[in-house]
Amino acid sequence: MSSTFALARPRMRKGTGMILPALVLLLAFFVVPVALLLSRSVTEPELGLQNYRELLASGTYAKIFFNTFLVAGLVTLITALLAFPVAWALVIMPRLLAGLLFAIVLLSMWTNLLARTYAWMVLLQQTGLINRTLMQFGLTSEPIPLVNNLTGVTIGMVYIMLPFMVLPIYGVIRKIDPAILQAAALCGATRLQALGRVLLPLAVPGIASGALMVFVMSLGYFVTPALLGGTSNMMLAEMIAQQVQSLVNWGLGGAAAFILLVVTLSLYALQLRLIGEPKGTA
Amino acid sequence: MTAPYLHFQAVRKTYGDVVAADRVDLEVPKGEFMTFLGPSGSGKSTTLYILAGFQEPTSGDIQLGGRSILPVPSHKRNIGMVFQRYTLFPHLSVRENVAFPLRVRRQSQAEITQKVGRALELVRLQEFEERMPAQLSGGQQQRVALARALVYDPPVLLMDEPLSALDKKLREEIQLEIRRIHQETGVTILYVTHDQEEALRLSDRIAVFNAGRIEQVGSGQHLYDQPATRFVADFIGDSAFLSAEIESVQGGQAAMRFPDGTRLGAVPLHGAGAPGQKAELLLRPERIGLSETGSGETAALEVTITDVTFLGSSTDVRAETAWGEGLFVRLPFSDPLSQSVRRGQRLWVSWEANGAHLFAA
CATH class of the missing domain: 3.40.50.300 (P-loop containing nucleotide triphosphate hydrolases)
Structure with a gap:
């Protein structure tokens, strides 16, 4: 017993050495800048918490925070509703069809983000394909405002986030023994009861880790809200960019970034507490 | 109904x-x-x-x-x-x-x-x-x-x-x-x-x-x-099958011959069998016995003992026929032979005439 440990330990130490480059990279380009930003948020324009006070007290910034959480929440909810059937289909479909579906889901992830967002602009605008089609069939007399507002941001982000929700849910329900669902059916459960009482509860860890990932990514999203959103529903990342780039207000921008980081870490801690280590994210 | x-x-x-x-x-x-x-x-x-x-x-x-x-x-x-x-x-x-x-x-x-x-x-x-x-x-x-x-x-x-x-x-x-x-x-x-x-x-x-x-x-x-x-x-209970050839069929029973020429009469026959057809004889290890001489009343076949395994309540004896097919006999503890049987011995396997079944191939 002890000899195996003696053999295993040096090998483990050798393994830890390999993470050094990544560690250095993260330290130099993430931890240090974050620390610097944090320090600027409490030192500019003068020492103190005035930046945080301003962020939390002002109605303008409160609205941005609210809007950020609203978009992230909406996107998470809609993505989960759309992703669950897709994940289930991936599990039960014949191999070839499932492979095709998988490719479609992943393909969107591998296409350039900016290109995809511009494509949505083309589709969603006043004279875009969607509005023209709707008007042609007489479903609406005037173009529906689908872009430069909450609708546009939500549609664009749900589309981008879908794979991040599908994969963890798929990872969890793939491991559920189909015989358990057969047992539920023989016990008298209708399809809906089997879904609500067995499949969904068993899929909770996957849904939770997918939801956390999508929510957190949505909180800090920049490109899609900037292109598809309007000025009246600005999100936090846009505000930070504006503060830093246009107004050169590093203090306020840093404070907002720090609040975002704290919210993210708290959510992660909460999930660890409630569900345990996220599964199926690998 | x-x-x-x-x-x-x-x-x-x-x-x-x-x-x-x-x-x-x-x-x-x-x-x-x-x-x-x-x-x-x-x-x-x-x-x-x-x-x-x-x-x-x-x-x-x-x-x-x-x-x-x-x-x-x-x-x-x-x-x-x-x-x-x-x-x-x-x-x-x-x-x-x-x-x-x-x-x-x-x-x-x-x-x-x-x-x-x-x-x-x-x-x-x-x-x-x-x-x-x-x-x-x-x-x-x-x-x-x-x-x-x-x-x-x-x-x-x-x-x-x-x-x-x-x-x-x-x-x-x-x-x-x-x-x-x-x-x-x-x-x-x-x-x-x-x-x-x-x-x-x-x-x-x-x-x-x-x-x-x-x-x-x-x-x-x-x-x-x-x-x-x-x-x-084959699926229910232990069994051994020996090759045989049907000689004549009468009323669900058959007369048969082993490859070495040993003849048996009036064995229960399962399946449609005709004279000259190949068949297999089922012997249950616990329904057959061993003796030093083939007795007249029962069907018997001379075999060579190849292995003996003591299992407590019984003794399993493996044996080989003159033409090289294997079978085994389960001797109860009460059988005196179960204590004395040795590998290499030549003994007679015997059974009640209706204790065997013939299956037409």
């Missing part, structure tokens, strides 16, 4: 060119413990899955209480089932697992509490009701699954090799439990297994499956004493 309780009528299931079940005709009376016995791929599980509603037959019908169940979806068939794999709902406690069928039937809490209590008492797991499935042993999980399948009083209980994942000792323990539960509840049981000992231990009757068909149905003793086919003879 009243319709049988559970009636399989010419059930057939094919997957493309593969015939999984064919011409399955079977009547099961209410309260019977019926076992489907056969090797894997013999159609026994397919037949059970059709009854459960997981698969549809290509043709044929299954009637329960005089009505076809095929148009009824699984969740409305009211059938109970214990699966080969552990299928307890992992997120529910033992109590909630057993309560599940009643909850989806929207029964009252009072009813649920009472029925769950009774079902857990039946499988003797009352004190485990708060546990989660992952905290139970395999045997306990299958007993909870049994309680879950019985809690709604199903007209028939299906068991698909429920003990195959358990070790031998535990398996025998739970077999006794299943027998007791069958006696206490009087539920009609269809039990699938590939283990003949398990089938003999549990069943009122056994249906032996082979290559998609039922070869024979009967009590364990009937199948052992009167096997209809060589397959059944």
